[in-house]
Amino acid sequence: METCLSIPESQGSDPKLPMEISEIDTPAVLIDAEKLDRNLRKMANYCTKHSIALRPHTKTHKMPEIAHMQMRYGAAGIAVAKLGEAEVMADAGINDMVVVYPLWGESKWNRLADLARRARISVAMDSLPVAEGISRAAAKAGVEVGIRVEFDTGFGRCGLPLDHSSIRVAQQVLALPNLRWEGISVYPGHIMGNRAVREHDLVLENAQLDRLYALLSAAGVSHLSVSGGNTPAALLSHRFHGINEIRPGTYVFNDRNTVDAEAATYDECAATVLVTVVSTSVAHRAIVDAGSKTLTADTLLSGERKNHGYVLDHPEIELYDLSEEHGHLRIPEGSRLQIGDRLRVVPNHICPCINLQERVYVVSDDQVIDQWKVSGRGRVN
Amino acid sequence: METCLSIPESQGSDPKLPMEISEIDTPAVLIDAEKLDRNLRKMANYCTKHSIALRPHTKTHKMPEIAHMQMRYGAAGIAVAKLGEAEVMADAGINDMVVVYPLWGESKWNRLADLARRARISVAMDSLPVAEGISRAAAKAGVEVGIRVEFDTGFGRCGLPLDHSSIRVAQQVLALPNLRWEGISVYPGHIMGNRAVREHDLVLENAQLDRLYALLSAAGVSHLSVSGGNTPAALLSHRFHGINEIRPGTYVFNDRNTVDAEAATYDECAATVLVTVVSTSVAHRAIVDAGSKTLTADTLLSGERKNHGYVLDHPEIELYDLSEEHGHLRIPEGSRLQIGDRLRVVPNHICPCINLQERVYVVSDDQVIDQWKVSGRGRVN
Numbered sequence: 001m002e003t004c005l006s007i008p009e010s011q012g013s014d015p016k017l018p019m020e021i022s023e024i025d026t027p028a029v030l031i032d033a034e035k036l037d038r039n040l041r042k043m044a045n046y047c048t049k050h051s052i053a054l055r056p057h058t059k060t061h062k063m064p065e066i067a068h069m070q071m072r073y074g075a076a077g078i079a080v081a082k083l084g085e086a087e088v089m090a091d092a093g094i095n096d097m098v099v100v101y102p103l104w105g106e107s108k109w110n111r112l113a114d115l116a117r118r119a120r121i122s123v124a125m126d127s128l129p130v131a132e133g134i135s136r137a138a139a140k141a142g143v144e145v146g147i148r149v150e151f152d153t154g155f156g157r158c159g160l161p162l163d164h165s166s167i168r169v170a171q172q173v174l175a176l177p178n179l180r181w182e183g184i185s186v187y188p189g190h191i192m193g194n195r196a197v198r199e200h201d202l203v204l205e206n207a208q209l210d211r212l213y214a215l216l217s218a219a220g221v222s223h224l225s226v227s228g229g230n231t232p233a234a235l236l237s238h239r240f241h242g243i244n245e246i247r248p249g250t251y252v253f254n255d256r257n258t259v260d261a262e263a264a265t266y267d268e269c270a271a272t273v274l275v276t277v278v279s280t281s282v283a284h285r286a287i288v289d290a291g292s293k294t295l296t297a298d299t300l301l302s303g304e305r306k307n308h309g310y311v312l313d314h315p316e317i318e319l320y321d322l323s324e325e326h327g328h329l330r331i332p333e334g335s336r337l338q339i340g341d342r343l344r345v346v347p348n349h350i351c352p353c354i355n356l357q358e359r360v361y362v363v364s365d366d367q368v369i370d371q372w373k374v375s376g377r378g379r380v381n
Numbered sequence: 382m383e384t385c386l387s388i389p390e391s392q393g394s395d396p397k398l399p400m401e402i403s404e405i406d407t408p409a410v411l412i413d414a415e416k417l418d419r420n421l422r423k424m425a426n427y428c429t430k431h432s433i434a435l436r437p438h439t440k441t442h443k444m445p446e447i448a449h450m451q452m453r454y455g456a457a458g459i460a461v462a463k464l465g466e467a468e469v470m471a472d473a474g475i476n477d478m479v480v481v482y483p484l485w486g487e488s489k490w491n492r493l494a495d496l497a498r499r500a501r502i503s504v505a506m507d508s509l510p511v512a513e514g515i516s517r518a519a520a521k522a523g524v525e526v527g528i529r530v531e532f533d534t535g536f537g538r539c540g541l542p543l544d545h546s547s548i549r550v551a552q553q554v555l556a557l558p559n560l561r562w563e564g565i566s567v568y569p570g571h572i573m574g575n576r577a578v579r580e581h582d583l584v585l586e587n588a589q590l591d592r593l594y595a596l597l598s599a600a601g602v603s604h605l606s607v608s609g610g611n612t613p614a615a616l617l618s619h620r621f622h623g624i625n626e627i628r629p630g631t632y633v634f635n636d637r638n639t640v641d642a643e644a645a646t647y648d649e650c651a652a653t654v655l656v657t658v659v660s661t662s663v664a665h666r667a668i669v670d671a672g673s674k675t676l677t678a679d680t681l682l683s684g685e686r687k688n689h690g691y692v693l694d695h696p697e698i699e700l701y702d703l704s705e706e707h708g709h710l711r712i713p714e715g716s717r718l719q720i721g722d723r724l725r726v727v728p729n730h731i732c733p734c735i736n737l738q739e740r741v742y743v744v745s746d747d748q749v750i751d752q753w754k755v756s757g758r759g760r761v762n
Contacts, residue, residue, distance in 0.1 A: 025488050025762045059705060081706045101706065102659040104670070104721055107406050126662045129720050150662075157707055158660040158668055189704075278483040279539040281507045281531075287539055289485070293736050294761050297679040323570075324440060324732055325462045325482065325761070326538055339510050340485055351705055355674050356737075358759050377759075378739050380675050380706070381406045 019368045021361075026276040026342065027290035029353070029360040033369060035270035036066070036252060036362075043234065043251050044073040050238035055079050055098060055227065057249030060351045062376030063360070064092030066252060077120070079247040083111055084379025090119045092375065098122045098148065098227070100185065100247065102130045102158060108381075109137035112145060122146025124185040124227070126160050131173040138178035148185040148227065149173055153208040155189040162212050167219045174221065183225035184216070188240070191233040193302055194262045202236060209241045232261040255350035256310045257301045271354065272312060272344040275327060277337045286337040288319075288327040290345065294356060297322060298349035309345040319345060399748045407657040407723065408671035410734070410741040414750060416651035417447070417633060417743075424615065424632050425454040431619040436460050436479060436608065438630030441732045443757030444741070445473030447633060458501070460628040464492055465760025471500045473756065479503045479529065479608070481566065481628065483511045483539060489762075490518035493526060503527025505566040505608070507541050512554040519559035528560040529608065534589040536570040543593050548600045555602065564606030565597070569621070572614040574683055575643045583617060590622045613642040636731035637691050638682045652735065653693060653725040656708060658718045667718040669700075669708040671726065675737060678703060679730035690726040700726060 021030065047054040053076040058067050067078050067089055077096030080086045086097050095118070102125040103112060112134060115121050123145060125131055131147060138145045149170045152159030160166035174181055186209070191201045209226075216223050229237055229246025231254075237246045250257075253271035254264035273295060275288035292308075299305045308327070311317045316335055321328035327345070331337060347353040354360070355377050362370035402411065428435040434457040439448050448459050448470055458477030461467045467478050476499075483506040484493060493515060496502050504526060506512055512528060519526045530551045533540030541547035555562055567590070572582045590607075597604050610618055610627025612635075618627045631638075634652035635645035654676060656669040673689075680686045689708070692698045697716055702709035708726070712718060728734040735741070736758050743751035 025486065027761050101670075102668075102720075104657055104659050105406065126660055127720055130659075152663060156663050156666065157704060157709065158662060160662050161664075276485055278485050278511075279507055281539060281541050282533060282537050283542075285537065287483075289482075290761070292677070292679065292733055296673070297677060297730075297733070298673065299678070299680075323538060324736075328538065339483075339508055349678075352673055352678070355705075356759065356761075378737065380408050380671070380737075 017368055017370065021274070021363055021366050021368060024274060024361055024368060026274050027294045028274045029357050030272050030274050030344070030363045031253070031360050031372075032270045032272070033362050033364045035268060039252055039254065039268060039270055040069055040073050043248060044075070046235055047246065048074060052237050052243065053245040055245055055247050056252070057081070057100070057247045058089065058376070059085065060249035061252055061354055062088070062374050062379075063372050064089060064094065064375055065372045067092070067094050076245065082379055082381060083108055083115070084381045085376045086115055086121065087111070088376040088379060090115055095119045098124060098146070100124045100187075102126055103134065104130060106133070106137070109133045110141075113137040113141035113143050116141070116143040116145050120146070122148060122180070122182055124148040124150045126150040126158050128169055128172055131176055131179065135176035135179050144178055144180050146182045147173060147179040148182045148225070150185045150187070151212055153186045153188060153205055153212070155187055157187070157189065159186065162208060162215060164215065167215050167221060170216070170221050171219060181222070183223045183227070184212070185227045187230065188228055188233050189230055192230065192261055198233060198236060202233075202239060206241045209243075213242055231258055232263045235263070250350060253350045253354075256346050256348045259310070259346070260300055260302060266310065266312065266346060269346045271350050271360070272346055273309070273353070275343050275345055277339055277341040277343070280337060280339055284331050284333070286329040286331055288329060288343060289325065290327045291325040292322045293324045294353070295322060295327065295345065295347045296349060296352040296356065298352060300348050309347045312344040312346060314343065398752070399750055402655070402742075402744055402747050402749060405655060405742055405749060407655050408675045409655045410738050411653050411655050411725070411744045412634070412741050412753075413651045413653075414743050414745045416649060420633055420635065420649060420651055421450055421454050424629065425456070427616055428627065429455060433618050433624065434626040436626055436628050437633070438462070438481070438628045439470065439757070440466065441630035442633055442735055443469070443755050443760075444753050445470060445475065445756055446753045448473070448475050457626065463760055463762060464489055464496070465762050466757045467496055467502065468492070469757040469760060471496055476500045479505060479527070481505045481568075483507055484515065485511060487514070487518070490514045491522075494518040494522035494524050497522070497524035497526050501527070503529060503561070503563055505529040505531045507531040507539050509550055509553050512557055512560065516557040516560050525559055525561045527563045528554060529563045529566040529606070530554055531566045531568070532593055534567045534569060534586055534593070536568055538568070538570065540567065543589060543596060545596065548596050548602060551597070551602050552600060562603070564604045564608070565593070566608045568611065569609055569614050570611055573611065573642055579614060579617060583614075583620060587622045590624075594623055612639055613644045616644070631731060634731045634735075637727050637729045640691070640727070641681055641683060647691065647693065647727060650727045652731050652741070653727055654690070654734070656724050656726055658720055658722040658724070661718060661720055665712050665714070667710045667712055669710060669724060670706065671708045672706040673703045674705045675734070676703060676708065676726065676728045677730060677733040677737065679733060681729050690728045693725040693727060695724065
């Protein structure tokens with residue numbers, strides 16, 4: 001395994017490393033170094049094999065250390081959700097980024113233009129006013145910003161509809177000064193069911209993509225880069241028509257949602273939350289010291305929406321409810337937990353969980369070998 | 382209105398104040414100074430009138446500025462959920478705190494003993510091992526820590542059951558050195574339905590409390606302080622048998638849950654999230670720039686669990702779904718939002734929402750008059 005990058009600032013006032021996992025105060029997020037490395041390599045190898053550019057979405061981890069590992073494994077650059085995340089990554093030396101978010105307002109357009117002075121930066125957007133604002137700010141600053149027009153192939157969130165008026169918007173965007181045309185962007189966020197469901201959805205998705213390409217070609221709009229990809233559908237990307245870049249995020253850690261979608265196993269979940277049993281007063285229940293302020297209240301995305309995480313090595317225990325700082329466990333008859341017992345929980349959704357942490361602990365077997373600051377946490381602007 | 386406390390550190394690199402709300406980059410949490418003040422005074426006046434000690438739970442705001450306002454309005458001290466929050470508040474000069482959480486482990490016990498050197502500090506707990514650990518650490522440090530034994534009157538989270546063996550635990554705790562006996566603690570978290578439901582639950586709760594007092598009296602265990610209270614039931618506290626201290630948290634801001642429980646109106650919601658429409662590409666929908674990483678995925682606690690917040694002045698618009706950084710609005714026929722429009726959202730649950738913010742903006746009419754750092758955010762240990 002490659003040596004992990006360590007950034008001195010992240011050490012804070014914490015005890016000297018290495019230390020034992022048993023010495024960590026809970027609750028705490030542990031990152032299994034070997035599993036992380038395996039997940040990073042698996043996706044990088046897949047993309048290399050199929051000649052698809054990998055542009056990992058760093059909203060999942062928000063840690064420059066991991067972004068640098070992804071770049072070393074051959075990523076074409078990174079994707080971010082918000083400008084503040086891009087600024088954190090640029091500060092850490094990442095120099096190729098797409099903000100996959102429609103940025104609005106003078107303040108954001110000016111910050112974007114500033115960023116374009118120190119990194120190759122692009123934006124995915126879906127309206128002329130946003131593109132015009134970016135173009136104006138870029139012209140004023142004398143920089144060029146990459147632009148990708150987002151189309152909606154079925155998720156129904158952002159993205160222009162697949163019709164002629166949308167193609168005219170793309171043509172108008174193409175004509176704006178100080179924008180570098182990079183192609184089109186889609187987000188197959190609706191392809192997230194289990195394997196059989198994904199196979200079915202893929203057929204529909206390809207019909208949508210074919211329609212989009214026909215509209216673009218008829219209007220003479222080039223689409224050099226076609227960016228897609230989420231974690232559940234990532235390893236199907238070579239079967240998406242025309243996709244030549246993907247932006248998966250969750251694959252670095254995986255989570256209960258990914259396992260539920262049959263896109264990973266619990267053994268491939270690199271991030272777990274270490275918790276301690278703090279109360280066993282109520283019969284058949286136990287309370288651990290991680291609630292929604294550590295794990296988030298995110299429910300499972302598909303299938304049965306019960307429970308707030310998976311308790312590793314204890315499939316019989318249900319994490320059935322969360323208060324802000326309490327995790328409520330249901331203990332079956334015959335099972336028993338003691339105050340002070342430690343458990344490891346795979347959260348339902350790892351991305352917002354990481355966003356709640358100041359730092360994570362990088363572990364190998366029973367040792368803490370590093371700790372990383374979640375430098376991008378809380379950057380909502 | 383009292384002048385707000387301003388802590389220089391919280392200014393960061395943000396523009397000079399005062400500024401207009403329209404100049405704030407979104408998403409951002411706005412605190413209405415007048416509404417906050419009104420909420421603080423209403424609860425303080427209620428407690429004074431009924432001779433009930435008010436110990437606000439600062440997990441809701443995690444801001445020393447507001448804790449100081451609460452103390453100036455006569456609070457007996459504050460309550461916190463985690464030791465890290467207590468440390469932040471002690472650093473800011475708050476000198477009377479109860480950690481309403483069973484603390485486990487040498488590290489936490491030693492930190493607690495350290496805190497006891499600079500503040501009057503107590504812990505609510507529900508097991509002998511926790512009390513023994515605290516007692517040992519306090520003895521080693523030569524300090525005294527207040528202790529409250531928690532009983533479960535129906536919420537089923539922490540708290541000893543109402544039986545003789547629990548009373549024996551309380552007696553054993555009473556006998557431990559370096560602990561200052563403060564009485565008992567309950568948490569009526571189950572009393573959260575609408576007015577009629579709360580009236581019904583109060584009768585059951587009083588029967589439980591009477592049983593608890595009978596058990597304690599029979600064993601000769603004094604219960605000078607009986608601490609209870611959550612926001613939905615706070616203004617019924619004088620009708621809870623024997624309760625002489627309450628620990629409401631949410632009342633400072635209120636939220637959609639509080640309104641849903643008929644314990645506040647939207648006009649009493651002091652905290653809102655300012656958002657901007659960033660995409661209107663999909664028919665009958667609009668996307669705003671706040672998702673679960675700003676608002677949290679918390680669903681409504683009772684009644685219909687739909688929607689992720691209330692859009693002020695637009696009851697016809699539903700915030701029907703959240704991605705991490707996108708709020709999905711359903712726009713009825715005939716209604717129309719433009720990219721760049723700004724809206725204000727009352728979150729379902731304000732406590733974890735505030736915990737996601739680096740800072741909040743204190744506003745009066747259209748002006749930003751201060752900004753406060755959420756100093757206790759992310760303190761899960």
